[in-house]
Amino acid sequence: MTSLDEVFDRFLSGGGIFKNREVLCHDYVPEKLPHREEEIEYLGSTMAPVLKGYRCSNLFIYGKTGTGKTAVVRYVLKHLMKKAEELNAPVSTCYVNCRLAGTEYRVLSSLCSSVGVKVPFTGLAQSEVFQRFLKGLEKKGGVLLAVLDEIDVLVKAYGDTLLYDLTRINGELSNSKVSLIGISNDLRFKDMLDPRVLSSLSEEEMVFRPYNAAELRDILEERAKLAFHDGVLADGVIGLCAALAAAEHGDARRSLDLLRVAAELAEREGASKVEERHVREAEKRIERDRIEEVIRNLPLHSKLVLCSVYLLNRKVSTVATGDIYNVYCELCNQIGLEPLTQRRVSGLISEQDMLGLLNSRVVSMGRHGRTKKTRLAIPRSTVKAIFMEDEQLKELVAYTPACLLKA
């Protein structure tokens, strides 16, 4: 066991690698966005009318994660506001990440705060909050550019009513105007919208293509210049980060993560250079950390479901929902817990499928019915290791379900 002092000393003396760590963080908006010049120009020209006090076209932006949508929008917004201040133009902007906001109500309340209206975080009817937003807008006047990032998440969960209201909002305003910019990670998002909403929301449209490996390399090189001291990256490190991220779906965020974690690993072991092996290690580390985090934060019943699959997987690789439910009920019995309904457990399995902990797919077995066949999507050792940390679950890892006893 090294003492904490040693850890700190090593960190402080290991300053040979990072020059500025923040440059590699997600929310950093760089001065240069390589390979997005066209998009920046297009977005800029679309938004420009607000500088003269006109409403600009509503805009819809699609693209997968890490294709630079958010970065480009924030970049243009930043410069637009600078210009607006110079010209003393009555422009305000509001950026809301709908996934982080979580609910329609909280999106509305962010919009409210951008026009200087304070609303309580619960307790008011949604329509009341909307009215206050209108009032605030009218009082403030000018043009509001509202950016709704990851809007697909909101619509999937709550439908498009809020969006519908927002697209019609200009009809109720006399002293002010609102332009909307929607950003979606989901390319099929259009299908979820009412045609009326779609047509008014996407007066203009942009699609962000994924970066290829060469473009990712340029991005990384740009950032690396700011983030690291000269010569600490071994040849091929940037290329590898770019290649790994390009192989998935050209996610710049992921390539930056790889680079950052690889450098942190190198720093931690006191190396003077970041090598390719650090990148490989980083790749594993990121995925493992993500999974462990997810499992640890699972509610108890979900953990029991996962545990049931783990136990059944000892004998068979894929299991039916009914079998999982039986074992799950046994486990609940063991620790004196009232089991949830099968309907709910079926839902929990689907949730874990989406989280990437389980793999399940619907199959029909003819006369023997239709079910989801489920298996673990992660190493058994990982599940076991995390469950062993928990007093209660520790016991259950060693439990033998009744259906496996007779086999």
Add this chain to the structure above:
DNA sequence: CTTCCACAGGAACCAGCGGACC
């Protein structure tokens, strides 16, 4: 060709909570 299994997954509803308003 029909039947029928063992669920999937949608819809409606409910209880409890934290919190605002009057």
Add this chain to the structure above:
DNA sequence: GGTCCGCTGGTTCCTGTGGAAG
């Protein structure tokens, strides 16, 4: 202090369904 509100995390009830068995 009663009433209203939204959110979470459930339940109940329901209809739908792929394909092996009959």
